[in-house]
Amino acid sequence: MNKSDRWSFATMFAPGILIYVCFLLVPILLLIYYSFLNWNGVSPSYHFAGLANYMEAFRDEAFRRALGVTLFITVVATVVVNGLGILFAVLLNKKGKMTNFYRSVFFFPLLLSTVSIGFIWKSILSYNGLLNNLLESWGLERIEFFGNPDLAVLTITFLAIWQSTGFIIVIYLAGLQSIPGSLYEAVKIDGANRWQQFRHITFPMLAPSFTMSVIFMFTGSMREYDRVAVLTYGGPAGATETIAYQVVKVGFSANRLSYSASLAVYMLVIVSILAVTLTVYLRRREERLL
Amino acid sequence: MKNTVRNGFRHLFLLPLSIMLLVPFYIALVNAFKTKNDILASPFSLPIDRMTFDNFIRSAVTPSFNIFKAYGTSILITGVSVALLILITSMMSFVFARLHNRFLSVCYLLLLSGLMIPPQVILIPLVKVLAALGLMFTPQGLILYNIGFYIPFTVFIYVGFIRTLSRELDESAKIDGASQYRIFWSILFPLLRPATASAVIFLCLWIWNDFINPVIILGSTGNYTVTTGIFQAVGQYSTNWDDVFALVVLASAPIFLLYLFMQRHFIAGLTEGSVKG
Numbered sequence: 001m002n003k004s005d006r007w008s009f010a011t012m013f014a015p016g017i018l019i020y021v022c023f024l025l026v027p028i029l030l031l032i033y034y035s036f037l038n039w040n041g042v043s044p045s046y047h048f049a050g051l052a053n054y055m056e057a058f059r060d061e062a063f064r065r066a067l068g069v070t071l072f073i074t075v076v077a078t079v080v081v082n083g084l085g086i087l088f089a090v091l092l093n094k095k096g097k098m099t100n101f102y103r104s105v106f107f108f109p110l111l112l113s114t115v116s117i118g119f120i121w122k123s124i125l126s127y128n129g130l131l132n133n134l135l136e137s138w139g140l141e142r143i144e145f146f147g148n149p150d151l152a153v154l155t156i157t158f159l160a161i162w163q164s165t166g167f168i169i170v171i172y173l174a175g176l177q178s179i180p181g182s183l184y185e186a187v188k189i190d191g192a193n194r195w196q197q198f199r200h201i202t203f204p205m206l207a208p209s210f211t212m213s214v215i216f217m218f219t220g221s222m223r224e225y226d227r228v229a230v231l232t233y234g235g236p237a238g239a240t241e242t243i244a245y246q247v248v249k250v251g252f253s254a255n256r257l258s259y260s261a262s263l264a265v266y267m268l269v270i271v272s273i274l275a276v277t278l279t280v281y282l283r284r285r286e287e288r289l290l
Numbered sequence: 291m292k293n294t295v296r297n298g299f300r301h302l303f304l305l306p307l308s309i310m311l312l313v314p315f316y317i318a319l320v321n322a323f324k325t326k327n328d329i330l331a332s333p334f335s336l337p338i339d340r341m342t343f344d345n346f347i348r349s350a351v352t353p354s355f356n357i358f359k360a361y362g363t364s365i366l367i368t369g370v371s372v373a374l375l376i377l378i379t380s381m382m383s384f385v386f387a388r389l390h391n392r393f394l395s396v397c398y399l400l401l402l403s404g405l406m407i408p409p410q411v412i413l414i415p416l417v418k419v420l421a422a423l424g425l426m427f428t429p430q431g432l433i434l435y436n437i438g439f440y441i442p443f444t445v446f447i448y449v450g451f452i453r454t455l456s457r458e459l460d461e462s463a464k465i466d467g468a469s470q471y472r473i474f475w476s477i478l479f480p481l482l483r484p485a486t487a488s489a490v491i492f493l494c495l496w497i498w499n500d501f502i503n504p505v506i507i508l509g510s511t512g513n514y515t516v517t518t519g520i521f522q523a524v525g526q527y528s529t530n531w532d533d534v535f536a537l538v539v540l541a542s543a544p545i546f547l548l549y550l551f552m553q554r555h556f557i558a559g560l561t562e563g564s565v566k567g
Contacts, residue, residue: 008470009385016382016441017397023416023438024404030415091300098301104553105308108315111545113499113517116538119524120318123531130317130333223408226501230521244410248502251414264411275406
């Protein structure tokens with residue numbers, strides 16, 4: 001490599017890493033620094049507070065509940081969406097006019113913003129919404145989809161599933177198309193039925209797509225924010241607050257910058273540990289299966 | 291025979307399900323053209339003789355919200371962010387794919403760990419950084435942040451793809467005396483089209499639909515994107531569903547039209563470039 005090559009590579013590399021450092025790494029270092037202060041975000045005076053914020057956050061009932069809500073949404077959505085994703089990808093992995101129509105329909109929810117889709121669902125499901133008006137006109141009782149704490153969490157989970165499945169189908173479809181047809185020929189000769197073909201070839205061969213989809217759903221659901229902001233504002237009485245929602249709410253509305261920084265660090269650590277563990281486990285699984 | 295029966299069952303399952311999936315969109319579209327009384331009386335019907343554009347006229351431009359301004363801001367932010375991301379990260383990924391040393395390995399690890407970072411976590415310190423640079427409440431600030439945040443994803447797509455391209459391509463061009471810039475832009479980049487297509491589709495959707503970052507970085511006054519604009523226009527307690535439906539339809543129309551025209555490319559682009567390496 002001569003001098004001009006080295007210069008070329010350096011200038012190709014520099015802008016990207018510079019922006020990444022300024023707008024992602026520096027904020028994370030600052031976040032950690034803030035979390036050890038007692039700063040409200042505006043006051044010129046603040047001092048070192050040690051682990052005080054972390055201790056307070058550890059005892060914070062609201063944060064614990066938000067963590068529970070987030071984990072519930074994440075686990076249920078990840079499991080259900082991956083199950084549905086594989087099922088529909090297999091059903092849609094054919095040629096034909098109708099299949100194209102189905103694909104377009106299933107992909108559609110992933111095009112629109114969570115905010116737009118959230119407003120559509122809000123107008124249908126809220127207490128004064130279209131569905132409840134219909135129920136009442138039929139002589140039935142209105143259902144508190146967003147007013148009842150438990151039901152509200154379930155509704156948000158359902159809507160997360162409804163909106164993410166299309167994207168996961170895309171990942172599995174791509175995976176299915178990379179499985180060589182010759183593998184199926186071989187077991188068909190041995191007389192394997194459809195279910196056996198799926199169990200012994202399709203599902204193991206989908207391992208890389210499985211890894212990608214699970215990680216994508218996991219990291220996506222752990223940062224659930226938009227739906228909560230549009231549908232419930234965290235209510236009723238904080239029942240649908242996720243950890244991402246709390247980090248933003250405490251940081252920007254309650255003017256407790258250092259405390260929210262410690263919540264954010266907790267969130268970052270929890271998400272990272274779980275994501276790395278999941279990734280390592282799923283990669284090993286791939287090696288075992290392929 | 292057996293196959294026809296099986297295919298019949300498949301349609302019996304998929305057709306009702308697709309229709310169910312479309313119901314919310316149907317409701318939004320149809321009711322955007324109806325009066326409030328008609329919406330409440332019969333949410334599914336479309337009374338052609340009483341169809342109205344009033345909802346759109348009333349909600350598209352108000353003293354605090356202008357959908358055309360929102361389109362402009364969203365197009366600017368999405369267009370510039372995605373163009374710069376492709377320009378910067380494709381070259382960066384070329385370096386990652388072709389050179390190997392400890393510094394680059396550390397950088398690569400740092401970048402990949404960025405994939406896990408929830409955006410809400412860095413918002414507060416990011417606001418301080420942008421304020422220090424004088425970029426708070428500006429589209430430039432949001433664009434720079436978008437680039438930083440999506441570099442890991444884009445690098446991830448490109449590096450996997452570039453590694454599948456033979457080094458002999460670079461080397462023969464090198465012998466002909468081409469510079470690294472020339473090798474990359476005139477030989478490799480055109481071959482990266484499937485990866486570029488996937489990256490562009492995903493980045494456009496994510497940045498166009500992004501909510502919390504523009505809310506915070508652009509602030510509540512002055513600048514708004516389509517997504518943050520309709521959020522503020524609807525507000526927390528509104529039950530004026532006629533306005534809500536009109537706003538949702540206006541916000542979704544550009545993406546919907548683009549999808550109609552590019553459907554085939556869209557689905558191919560999503561599936562081809564995204565999982566490789």
